[in-house]
Amino acid sequence: MRNLLIVTGALTGALLMASLAFAQAPAGQSGGNSLFQQNCAFCHGRDAGGGETGPDLTRSKVVAEDVNGDKIGPIVRNGIADKGMPKFALPENDIAALVAFIHEAKTKAEAQKGGRRGVDASDLLTGNAEAGKQYFNGGGGCAACHSPTGDLAGISKRLHGLSLEERLLYPRNPPATVTVTLPTGESIQGKLLHRDEFTVALRDASGRYRSWFTDKVKYKVDAPAEAHVDLLAKYSDADIHNLMAYLGTL
Numbered sequence: 095m096r097n098l099l100i101v102t103g104a105l106t107g108a109l110l111m112a113s114l115a116f117a118q119a120p121a122g123q124s125g126g127n128s129l130f131q132q133n134c135a136f137c138h139g140r141d142a143g144g145g146e147t148g149p150d151l152t153r154s155k156v157v158a159e160d161v162n163g164d165k166i167g168p169i170v171r172n173g174i175a176d177k178g179m180p181k182f183a184l185p186e187n188d189i190a191a192l193v194a195f196i197h198e199a200k201t202k203a204e205a206q207k208g209g210r211r212g213v214d215a216s217d218l219l220t221g222n223a224e225a226g227k228q229y230f231n232g233g234g235g236c237a238a239c240h241s242p243t244g245d246l247a248g249i250s251k252r253l254h255g256l257s258l259e260e261r262l263l264y265p266r267n268p269p270a271t272v273t274v275t276l277p278t279g280e281s282i283q284g285k286l287l288h289r290d291e292f293t294v295a296l297r298d299a300s301g302r303y304r305s306w307f308t309d310k311v312k313y314k315v316d317a318p319a320e321a322h323v324d325l326l327a328k329y330s331d332a333d334i335h336n337l338m339a340y341l342g343t344l
């Protein structure tokens with residue numbers, strides 16, 4: 095009787111673990127893969143093995159030292175200003191899925207070695223400029239903020255190929271303003287300098303740096319370029335290639 099109980103207990107435990115593993119696999123692994131392809135692969139390569147501008151994450155010291163996202167998480171949330179690593183405002187679950195994907199990619203890379211893939215420059219030559227123009231003015235909603243004869247005039251002379259694509263996908267240090275409302279009702283507006291879970295900081299009209307704990311004030315950020323982050327989830331590869339072809343004519 096006693097033996098039987100132990101066996102049943104072990105069996106239940108094994109079943110429970112099996113069902114947990116089953117429940118977690120799709121959310122963690124495949125979710126992390128598509129998030130990575132959407133947000134990170136352009137720079138770090140599809141398999142995290144390094145791309146045009148981002149380092150190989152499978153050989154990164156940061157990744158090697160990371161435990162459950164304690165090193166990777168802050169980098170993804172805060173970015174590395176001026177080094178070309180953008181910051182991403184992603185929910186915790188998504189960051190956890192990305193972290194799992196990166197660790198898995200590291201394990202795979204160590205097992206196989208070699209064979210990295212980034213963005214192929216020839217991919218950039220396959221677009222259709224007319225379709226890109228239609229997407230710009232229509233489905234892409236780009237015309238709401240940009241003009242081919244205004245801010246984007248001559249962009250193909252300033253930026254080419256992969257640097258243009260990178261700027262299109264991840265505008266660099268785009269301007270953002272923030273309005274902070276204090277408990278007293280006073281409100282202060284300025285250039286957004288920093289924002290994370292805990293603090294928000296701005297430079298006000300007189301040039302003064304000011305910061306607050308986010309749980310002590312209300313604040314509203316106006317960052318038009320963040321539209322680009324939402325666009326990452328919308329573009330198909332063809333949309334991007336067509337847009338690149340169209341931008342190349344400006």
Ligand code: HEC
Nearest residue numbers: 133134137147148149154155156166169174177178179264
């Ligand atoms: C626009 C290009 C770009 C994108 C997109 C990008 N990164 Fe990066 N990332 C970089 C660059 C460049 C660095 C190196 C910064 C430096 O030199 O310190 C970096 C560094 C990192 C590092 C630190 C590596 C190390 O060893 O120091 C991690 C981790 C990382 N990125 C993860 C991600 C994740 C996850 C995503 C997607 C959510 C992402 N990155 C998207 C360009 C990018």
Ligand code: HEC
Nearest residue numbers: 234235236238239240261262265267268269318319321337
């Ligand atoms: C809600 C407004 C908004 C939308 C929609 C938008 N953008 Fe942007 N975009 C911005 C802002 C703001 C910047 C940063 C400009 C700066 O740095 O001065 C930017 C930057 C860019 C840049 C880099 C320009 C440069 O000189 O570095 C390109 C290219 C670009 N956007 C193309 C597009 C395309 C193509 C679309 C549509 C698929 C689009 N944008 C949709 C606001 C927007």
